[in-house]
Amino acid sequence: MTAPSEVKTAKPRIMREEILPVLPPALEAAVQEHLDASPPGLVGVRLAAASALRRIGLPHSGAEDYSFIRVGDLLPHLGQAEGSAGAQPRPLPTAGEVEGWVYPEAKDNLVVMLDGLFVPELSRVSGDYFVAPLEESAPPDSPLPGMHLRFQGLHATFMSRIENMLEEDYDAPAALAALFASQPVLVRVPAKRVAAAPLQILHLTSGQHRSDALVILHAGAQSQSRILVRHERLGKAQDPAGPAGLENIHTLAILEDGASLRFLEQGIDSSAAGRDMHLRKLSVRLERDARLIAVTAHTGSRLTRASFGIDLAGEGADAELNGAAVLSGTRQGHYHVRLRHLVPHGTSRQMFKTVAADQARASVDGTIIVALDAQQTNAGQRIHNLMLSDDARADSKPRLMIHADDVKCSHGATAGKLDPVQQFYLESRGLPPDQARSLLTVAFIAEALGKAGNAGEPFRAALDHALLDGLRARLPGSGTAPTAGASQGVPHA
């Protein structure tokens, strides 16, 4: 007989689904200190970004959003609070230097940012755009008290929407950029304004350990505008053994009802700045019938990650994302996309094209989310990789998460080499093999650039030049390819 034993009820164990991320103590302390020292005009934005950062934590190896990236390379740059806030003052580039980076079309609308700091001396804006550091962007006192309150109220509403977007962020570098950017800039296109010329944002980096920048775009209802973004590195002839910098830029945009924005970004460098790293995030909220066309073209770097967080939040919104990357050497170029259809009748298209040569590494990690309510959504994503070498690597992770039941969604990914049949056709007409390969490679990438604008648009030509000439320079046989003039050398399908 066994004596009744004392029954001990085991204390129920709480299974935690995930370990809540905690910022490293030094970073947490720096975040708090930074928040405490923030000017009133920036507190809201920074609190929102800090709250996101504390929720997300820093990326770790194994993090799903970073499956194709060596997080170890990033962490030394992200784990510190330095950002541009603690950076040394640096000399401004000369006006002459800057002019070489300005698209002719945008000569009257230029915003220059140096390591995340707005440089009014080198910037100029005319007419269609309103540009100001965020902390000075609240409407000034008006002689009419009622009007003053009204504008203050509108501004506060807008800022709270921006703060909501920041708070919902899922990208640690983007949150860091918003939190530590020392001088965020607000670019506003008034409602119903059809901007005649584009506005250029020129991001200059001096190779700081990490330079954070935050740009906020507000496209007013039924406005129409174009933003051309260009990234350049100062001090090209840098010591190759010197420390590499990390450029960390977050661009947030709200497109009001019926607004249309073309956002064209170029991160092409032919310099030794390939040692730097570039993290770029574009977050856009599209309201009813708003339209976004985003084209980004780059040639990679030690690590380039272009991330898109796109929310179609109004019915009938339409978003188009195009990425073109040409990678050689050991450069890396990664795209990350999270595009959400939150309401019915949205349409979106994505096309990412990457040329990977040598030992380059590329990835596209793209998710389309269709919310339960978002019926009649039409979403598509295409990922195409052209592999020019056996040692190059390209990963594609297209994903669809569809909660609605009446939608049209498609996605596809390919990786391949140049088509020998096409190559023979060109050669049979007398083109040397290198020129034929170069032509086919350029044609491959050109499709993704085609959306940058109508044929003949000067920016398109500039982008074509920058990327395609860079591509030609990287390809064998570039010597025999014709040098591109304004109307030649660039195949337009």
Add this chain to the structure above:
Amino acid sequence: MTPMLEVKSLIAHVGEGESITPILKGINLSVKAGEVHAIMGPNGSGKSTLSKVIAGHPDYSVTQGEILFNGENILSLEADERARKGVFMGFQYPVEIPGVNNAEFLRMAYNQRRKAEGKEEADPLDFEEILDAKMKELDMDAKFKERAINEGYSGGEKKRNEILQMAILDPALAILDETDSGLDVDALKIVAGGINRLRGPAKAIVLITHYQRLLDYVKPDIVHVLSGGRIVKTGGKELALEVETQGYDWLVK
């Protein structure tokens, strides 16, 4: 006079290793400047292979024989080198190349040929004039300048584009592989007009065709029948008519 094209005991294979298949089994062909030859033959006889081997297609290996162009053996030359020397092949199935502008490509090819001849390259404006004139001759819409090579063209448009390329490059030797297939009579007349314009004392043309129809518009000097990888009969243009009425069986057996 040295023939412009001389094919001697040519044996060619496709594939490699165990899957290697002989296609041409000893071809002899001699084409003089000023002549138009027609090569006819049933499906699978090796007509297209012959044109591709002469043009330098990398999928075919020549194991025996030689191909002389103006007395020079061109077998060791790559396709692009042959093209720059003046050999042109019109494709049976012209290749679509999205993203490569047709006019742009034509200018590149034209300038490569000019360079090879030691002439100055044409600038875009000069070339445009040349192109416009040639396109007019072929009744081609100006939109084909803006479009990508062969992308979305109808069958007839593709063939016309081949003839346009030929007209621009002005080759010494043109080998046209079934350029007539898939054309209606109006398009056929236009294409034939383009071929006849190339004809001249310094030019040689080889028409590869399954049907006799094209030969009503481009009169050949010599007609060959190719079967089983060999030329089984050579004659005048009356041979084409015989083939048309009697088929190939009497020649093959």
